[in-house]
Amino acid sequence: MSEKISCKNCDNSFCFIRQYCSSGWVNRIDLSKVQIHHHAKDNIFREGGYVYGVYFIQRGNVKIIATGVNNREQIVRLASDGQILGHRGNGVDKYPVSAVALSDTVVCFIDNEMLHSAFMDNPKLTIEMMTYYSSELRKVEIRMKYLVQMTVKEKIAESFLYIQKVFGINKINKMLNVPMSRQEIADMSGVMQVQVSRELKEFEDQNLITRQGREIRLMDLAGLQYIVRKYNIAQYAEQDIEQDVYYPPSIGYSNR
Amino acid sequence: MSEKISCKNCDNSFCFIRQYCSSGWVNRIDLSKVQIHHHAKDNIFREGGYVYGVYFIQRGNVKIIATGVNNREQIVRLASDGQILGHRGNGVDKYPVSAVALSDTVVCFIDNEMLHSAFMDNPKLTIEMMTYYSSELRKVEIRMKYLVQMTVKEKIAESFLYIQKVFGINKINKMLNVPMSRQEIADMSGVMQVQVSRELKEFEDQNLITRQGREIRLMDLAGLQYIVRKYNIAQYAEQDIEQDVYYPPSIGYSNR
DNA sequence: CGCGTCCTTGAACCGCGTCAAGCCAGGTGG
DNA sequence: CCACCTGGCTTGACGCGGTTCAAGGACGCG
Numbered sequence: 177m178s179e180k181i182s183c184k185n186c187d188n189s190f191c192f193i194r195q196y197c198s199s200g201w202v203n204r205i206d207l208s209k210v211q212i213h214h215h216a217k218d219n220i221f222r223e224g225g226y227v228y229g230v231y232f233i234q235r236g237n238v239k240i241i242a243t244g245v246n247n248r249e250q251i252v253r254l255a256s257d258g259q260i261l262g263h264r265g266n267g268v269d270k271y272p273v274s275a276v277a278l279s280d281t282v283v284c285f286i287d288n289e290m291l292h293s294a295f296m297d298n299p300k301l302t303i304e305m306m307t308y309y310s311s312e313l314r315k316v317e318i319r320m321k322y323l324v325q326m327t328v329k330e331k332i333a334e335s336f337l338y339i340q341k342v343f344g345i346n347k348i349n350k351m352l353n354v355p356m357s358r359q360e361i362a363d364m365s366g367v368m369q370v371q372v373s374r375e376l377k378e379f380e381d382q383n384l385i386t387r388q389g390r391e392i393r394l395m396d397l398a399g400l401q402y403i404v405r406k407y408n409i410a411q412y413a414e415q416d417i418e419q420d421v422y423y424p425p426s427i428g429y430s431n432r
Numbered sequence: 433m434s435e436k437i438s439c440k441n442c443d444n445s446f447c448f449i450r451q452y453c454s455s456g457w458v459n460r461i462d463l464s465k466v467q468i469h470h471h472a473k474d475n476i477f478r479e480g481g482y483v484y485g486v487y488f489i490q491r492g493n494v495k496i497i498a499t500g501v502n503n504r505e506q507i508v509r510l511a512s513d514g515q516i517l518g519h520r521g522n523g524v525d526k527y528p529v530s531a532v533a534l535s536d537t538v539v540c541f542i543d544n545e546m547l548h549s550a551f552m553d554n555p556k557l558t559i560e561m562m563t564y565y566s567s568e569l570r571k572v573e574i575r576m577k578y579l580v581q582m583t584v585k586e587k588i589a590e591s592f593l594y595i596q597k598v599f600g601i602n603k604i605n606k607m608l609n610v611p612m613s614r615q616e617i618a619d620m621s622g623v624m625q626v627q628v629s630r631e632l633k634e635f636e637d638q639n640l641i642t643r644q645g646r647e648i649r650l651m652d653l654a655g656l657q658y659i660v661r662k663y664n665i666a667q668y669a670e671q672d673i674e675q676d677v678y679y680p681p682s683i684g685y686s687n688r
Numbered sequence: 689c690g691c692g693t694c695c696t697t698g699a700a701c702c703g704c705g706t707c708a709a710g711c712c713a714g715g716t717g718g
Numbered sequence: 719c720c721a722c723c724t725g726g727c728t729t730g731a732c733g734c735g736g737t738t739c740a741a742g743g744a745c746g747c748g
Contacts, residue, residue, distance in 0.1 A: 242577040245662050250577040263566035272570050295559050302558035303551050309565035310519035314528050316572045321498040321506040324579050324622030328704065358727065366580035368705055373728050389713080390727075406501050584736065614695065624737055629696050645745080646695075 181207040186284075188234045190258025192308070193286070196301035197294060210284045220275040220283060221262055227269050229287035231261040236281025237343050237354045241363065242273045251364040253316065254342040260308060264288075278354050322407060323366050331365035332375045333403040336385075338364070340394060350393045357390075437463040442540075444490045446514025448564070449542070452557035453550060466540045476531040476539060477518055483525050485543035487517040492537025493599050493610045497619065498529045507620040509572065510598040516564060520544075534610050578663060579622050587621035588631045589659040592641075592650060594620070606649045613646075 183205035186194060194202060211234065214220055220231060223243055233255060240253040240261065252273060255261060261275045261283065286294070295302045322334055336352075343354040358376075362369040376392070379385045384399045385392050394400070439461035442450060450458055467490065470476055476487060479499055489511055496509040496517065508529060511517060517531045517539065542550070551558045578590055592608075599610040614632075618625040632648070635641045640655045641648055650656070 240573070242574065244577055244581045248581060250580055252573040252576055263569060264563070272574055292559070295562075296555050299552050299555050299558060302555060302562060303548070306551075306558055306562040306565060307520070309562060309569055313519060313565055313569045313572060316569060316576065317496070317508040318498060318528055320508050320572065320576050320579065321500055323576065324506055325500045325504060369726095370706085370728080371704065377728080625694095626696080626738085627736065633696085 183207050183210075183284075186234065188258060191232055191234065191284070192258070192260070192301060192304055193232065193284075193294065196304050197298045201294060201297055205286075205290075207284075210286060212283050212285055214277040214281045214283065216277055216279050216281075218277045218281075220277060220281070221271055223271055223274045225271050227262060227264050227271060227288075229285055229291060230263060231275070231283040231285055233257055233259050233261065234282040234284050236283070237278040238275050238281060239278055239360070240273050240275050249363045250366060251360065253312070254339065254364075256342055260305070263309060278356070322404075326404070326407065328365070328367045328371050329375050329378070330404050330407070331367055332361065332372060333379075333384075333400045334407075335361055335364040336392075336394060337397070337400055337404070340397065345394055350395065351388070351391050352394065355391045439463050439466075439540075442490065444514060447488055447490065447540070448514070448516070448557060448560055449488065449540075449550065452560050453554045457550065457553055461542075461546075463540075466542060468539050468541055470533040470537045470539065472533055472535050472537075474533045474537075476533060476537070477527055479527055479530045481527050483518060483520050483527060483544075485541055485547060486519060487531070487539040487541055489513055489515050489517065490538040490540050492539070493534040494531050494537060495534055495616070496529050496531050505619045506622060507616065509568070510595065510620075512598055516561070519565060534612070578660075582660070582663065584621070584623045584627050585631050585634070586660050586663070587623055588617065588628060589635075589640075589656045590663075591617055591620045592648075592656055593653070593660070596650060596653065601650055606651065607644070607647055608650065611647045 183191075183193060183202045184199065186207055188194070193205065212220075212231075214236070220238065235257055238255045238259075238261060239251050240255065242250045242252055244250055255275075262271065295305075319338075322331065326334065339352055339354070339356065343352065345352055356364075358372045359369045362372045365372070376385065376387070379400075380387060382399065384394075384396045386395055387393070439447075439449060439458045440455065442463055444450070449461065468476075468487075470492070476494065491513055494511045494515075494517060495507050496511065498506045498508055500506055511531075518527065551561075575594075579587065582590060595608055595610070595612065599608065601608055612620075614628045615625050618628045621628070632641065632643070635656075636643060638655065640650075640652045642651055643649070
């Protein structure tokens, strides 16, 4: 007899399944069978691949990217512990985006069938999932406006605030918890990589950031917010400036 | 005794409530009390206003806009019959965007309390709503990439395809069912209004469109698709090119 | 008929994307 | 331990696409 590790033993308190499903239901899931481990830079799923279910991030940091023309990418979203990847639309069965781990990541894969029966049995789960999607939708709608109207400097400042918001910064050394390359920052902001270099220099001159090797330390969040103030970005302000240290600051670059 | 008109009598077959709630439940709603009529250019709700519920479009055409810096607007989404407006996020209680009627529009307002009890009683409804949001989310994610990577010409071509997709074109005269101003096309595409004028001229020279007064007739959808081909925009293709005529082509400009 | 709104067209400026050369750090192999 | 290589980063120079400013036209409405 093989030993079954119930989903109940999972330590992720953000997990939608654990939070909103009946305990009987939770017990039906074998954690060891749904968990998938990924290293940094691994694809969790790829644009064009078939959708058989959704992924919950148990622990880790992920970027969702849409590949564009001539190798240009657009990072449409960042996601971390407890968030959902690989949502489907009506009857659409292929991913329009890819998900890539930025640090070592564990996801739980729940296939369509199981998910559907979970929904039918647990109305609270469905409501929470719906709320989650509607909240992501409004966030993307807002970011969309930024990408169109902001200057390069503003877009990059906004990207830092966004990274800080989703992944947090290390309390002690103020480094971003998940270091991102210049190219990735460019892909988030929708600008060219060379422009990122230039703006970083300017930010450094203004003491908004400092650099240690290739990593970036956010020194003055209020200063960054000031740059984008006219777009009244309230959601990145006050809250979450102090956040837990999830990972040692270098894991994102690990090459295993 | 006042006469109650049940939600059952509503003629909108797309309505989520009618489709996915038990008939007993549907009967509880008094259609005459939830319906709100709007003229073209009316605000359905405004950025910054408090969220007391959601709106279902019973009939009409709506743009969702985010107001930006110095009177610049960004149209983040178009919506038509059966679609949902005014989704909330977690604990957020203010609209981040405005919804404006583009033609005469009827919406049904369902307050938070009623919606929540509908969700608890009708799991299918919740699932459908969730699917709707997740599908809108992926659409916005894709449009986000376009807005960043496309040239002005491409963005405008894409906007026409998007309008045609959501609102349809008149079968007979090929006019867009809901005419939009140059400014609105600019706000969708994230470009300046003068550029729209210039590109329209070019499109006309290439026989992709013709103009009648200020209204635009799409002559060559395949040609427009050709312009944006390298972004492989599959979702606007084949389907829906022939669509019902919802409204006389001029109502969108009516000034009542 | 005059006024306001929306649209068109021209001209000039400049932000930012492009191209290209050089730098720096880490890894590898002799 | 040094030499070399490679990939990511920096910096400069240039030119184009697109924004901005401005003037004039078309159309609808009172």
